[in-house]
Amino acid sequence: MAQPSNNSVGVDNTFRRKFDREEYLERAREREQKETEGRKSKSKGPPVQRKPLKHRDYEVNLQSRLGKTQVVTPIAPLSQQAGYFCSVCECVVKDSANYLDHINGKKHQRALGMSMRVERSSLQQVQERFEHLKKRKDTGSFTEQDFDERILKQQQEEEERKRQRREKKKEKKREQTAEEETIDDPDVAALMGFGGFRSSKK
Structure with a gap:
């Protein structure tokens, strides 16, 4: 019987990927350092204070273009293209439902300087509002x-x-x-x- 030699190759299980832990630890340290530097550079400026949401002081006219025809040309300025033009965001929305979604949306409200949070009312403000509505109801009866x-x-x-x-x-x-x-x-x-x-x- 032949004895196996010590030089025989045997099973090759070197196909598994080997990771260099030191290299990846170094990469993680560099990434963390860049993130902290980025946070510091952002925090140098004053934080942006946005006003809370408030009611619209104008009426949205969605029927202004109802039943009208318009020639669509690619060279026309945005404000004269087909659809609803938002002068705040400088974009054109194709139909009234999407236009309403746009002006109620986050991007438009941020462009107006408002956050999507509503101001919390105090007890005194709620009582004053009730009194105001009560007076209006009495005079309008x-x-x-x-x-x-x-x-x-x-x-x-x-x-x-x-x-x-x-x-x-x-x-x-x-x-x-x-x-x-x-x-x-x-x-x-x-x-x-x-x-x-x-x-x-x-």
């Missing part, structure tokens, strides 16, 4: 007399509209009869080419 006056006013407006419609119909009828009378004239009918349509029976 309707009596039966006010209600009757409003109904009477609406009825008068409806009657006025009906009267205007009747007048328009009468005006149209007058115009039609005037046109028919001009056509009934045999000379005018002959000029217009209607002379051959009459029957010869009497």
